[in-house]
Amino acid sequence: xxxxxxxxxxxxxxxxxxxxxxxxxxxxxxxxxxxxxxxxxxxxxxxxxxxxxxxxxxxxxxxxxxxxxxxxxxxxxxxxxxxxxxxxxxxxxxxxxxxxxxxxxxxxxxxxxxxxxxxxxxxxxxxxxxxxxxxxxxxxxxxxxxxxxxxxxxxxxxxxxxxxxxxxxxxxxxxxxxxxxxxxxxxxxxxxxxxxxxxxxxxxxxxxxxxxxxxxxxxxxxxxxxxxxxxxxxxxxxxxxxxxxxxxxxxxxxxxxxxxxxxxxxxxxxxxxxxxxxxxxxxxxxxxxxxxxxxxxxxxxxxxxxxxxxxxxxxxxxxxxxxxxxxxxxxxxxxxxxxxxxxxxxxxx
Numbered sequence: 369x370x371x372x373x374x375x376x377x378x379x380x381x382x383x384x385x386x387x388x389x390x391x392x393x394x395x396x397x398x399x400x401x402x403x404x405x406x407x408x409x410x411x412x413x414x415x416x417x418x419x420x421x422x423x424x425x426x427x428x429x430x431x432x433x434x435x436x437x438x439x440x441x442x443x444x445x446x447x448x449x450x451x452x453x454x455x456x457x458x459x460x461x462x463x464x465x466x467x468x469x470x471x472x473x474x475x476x477x478x479x480x481x482x483x484x485x486x487x488x489x490x491x492x493x494x495x496x497x498x499x500x501x502x503x504x505x506x507x508x509x510x511x512x513x514x515x516x517x518x519x520x521x522x523x524x525x526x527x528x529x530x531x532x533x534x535x536x537x538x539x540x541x542x543x544x545x546x547x548x549x550x551x552x553x554x555x556x557x558x559x560x561x562x563x564x565x566x567x568x569x570x571x572x573x574x575x576x577x578x579x580x581x582x583x584x585x586x587x588x589x590x591x592x593x594x595x596x597x598x599x600x601x602x603x604x605x606x607x608x609x610x611x612x613x614x615x616x617x618x619x620x621x622x623x624x625x626x627x628x629x630x631x632x633x634x635x636x637x638x639x640x641x642x643x644x645x646x647x648x649x650x651x652x653x654x655x656x657x658x659x660x661x662x663x664x665x666x667x668x669x670x671x672x673x674x675x676x677x678x679x680x681x682x683x684x685x686x687x688x689x690x691x692x693x694x695x696x697x698x699x700x701x702x703x704x705x706x707x708x709x710x711x712x713x714x715x716x717x
Contacts, residue, residue, distance in 0.1 A: 397714035400703035402667055405695055410649045410688050412681040413587070413638040414579065418570040420588075420622060422631045424535055424562035430555045431528045434463030436545040450542055454533040454560065461531040461557055464548075469526065477515075477522040484508075484515035537562035563631050566622040568600070570637065571615040579641045580605060586620050587638040593628045602639055644681050648689040654701050655687070664693070665700040665707050667715065672700060674709040 439459050441448045448460050491508040494500040541559035545551050568588075572580065586600035604619035620637055622629070629635060656663050661676040677692030693699070700707065707713070 397712045398672070398703055398707060399716045400665075400667075400672070400700045400707070400713050401717065402698045402715055403701050405648055405650070405693055405697040405699050407646045407695060408649050409643060409645045410647055410681050410683065410686055411638075411640045412642040412683055413640045414572065414576050415684070416570045416572060416637045416639065418568040418620070418635065418637065420566040420568045420624075420629050420631060420633050420635050422561045422563040423565045423567055423621075424537060425540075425559070425631075426534055426561075427541070427559045428531060428534070428557045430463065430531065430551055430553055430557055432463060432465065432468060433550060433552045434465035434468065434529060435548050436551045437462040437464060437547065438545075448539060448542065448558075450539055452539045454537065454539060456533055456536045458533045459530050460533060460539075463529040463531070463551070465529065468529070472522045472525050474522045474526055477519040481512075481515040481519045484512040488512040531557055533560055535560070535562055561631065563627065563629070564623075564625050566624045566629060566631065567603070568620045568622060568635060568637060570618050570620060571610075571613065572618055574609050574614045574616065577609070577616060580618065580639060585640045586622075587640070588620070588622050588629070588635050589638075590629060590633055590635045592633070596628060598628065599623050600637065642681055644688055647680065648693050648695065649686050650677075650689055650693070650699060651701070652682075652685060652687050654699070654704060656704070665704050666693070667698040667700065667713065670713065672704075672707045672709065672711040672713050674707075 438447045438461055440446065441452055441454075444452065448454070454460065488505075488508040488511070491500055491505045495502065495505045537560045539558055540561045543556050543558065545555075580602060582602055582605055584602045586602055588598040588600045589596075600620045600622040602618060603621040606617040609616050620639075622635075650664065654664060655677070662679070663674050663676050665672045666675055667673070675692045675697075677689045680688030680690040682688070700713075703713075
């Protein structure tokens with residue numbers, strides 16, 4: 369009997385201690401950080417990746433044979449080299465071939481054009497005075513046209529000796545030839561690239577085909593440009609779905625005017641498919657999922673108040689709240705993990 373009485377007394381004492389500990393815990397304030405809810409914009413986007421490539425690139429070959437002469441870059445004062453920026457029409461390489469030039473007979477073609485022009489003018493003047501027939505004027509006109517074609521063809525053939533940049537860009541390859549040695553026709557000379565505008569071919573999941581359309585803005589980021597974002601636009605979308613990968617192809621045009629991205633780099637794109645302005649937007653990582661829904665905590669009279677929230681637009685980091693929160697609510701952003709409804713809290717920075 370004494371032993372039973374001792375056990376009963378021990379249980380009573382233990383229970384009393386637990387009750388006092390529980391009451392004590394109720395008085396302990398949980399340290400939290402808060403932030404006032406304010407309106408901002410949110411964008412819903414589809415993330416994708418791909419390799420960027422230049423819109424303009426070309427490998428130039430010689431059209432005729434001749435002695436090779438690499439020209440001086442007027443900007444650097446030295447011969448053209450890899451990485452040099454050149455403007456459209458800049459002469460980079462010149463060929464020398466006297467026999468080729470003589471066969472063109474550019475001076476003779478120029479004189480023939482002048483003579484044909486004089487002959488046509490004379491026949492036209494005589495026709496106005498009644499001195500020749502219309503047929504004579506037409507024959508003179510035909511001679512003039514043929515002379516123009518012959519002269520223009522001579523200029524075109526002569527221009528093949530001067531190899532110029534077809535567009536403004538950067539020299540990406542420059543084949544080495546010994547100065548003044550003969551280089552045959554169709555020999556590779558140099559490559560030029562304009563990467564101020566880039567394109568990125570991407571593959572998107574089939575589920576996104578109804579969300580994307582041409583003209584949508586795209587944010588482009590790369591690890592080499594931290595803190596900087598380039599702008600792009602979804603320019604092309606294939607209507608065909610790949611039956612094996614369940615994806616479809618699309619092309620993004622990128623504005624790279626500052627030349628921050630280099631061709632061949634791997635980049636990440638965020639296709640903006642929806643946007644909401646002046647909305648309540650909160651971080652996703654402060655939302656708790658419970659049986660009664662998605663909840664957050666706000667501060668109300670020194671206590672934590674549980675709020676069930678409804679979502680609108682979402683992206684990987686943030687979510688739009690369409691109900692459950694109002695502007696100027698004090699939202700708990702740190703220390704919320706152990707909170708319960710009406711928990712006592714202490715706000716810290």
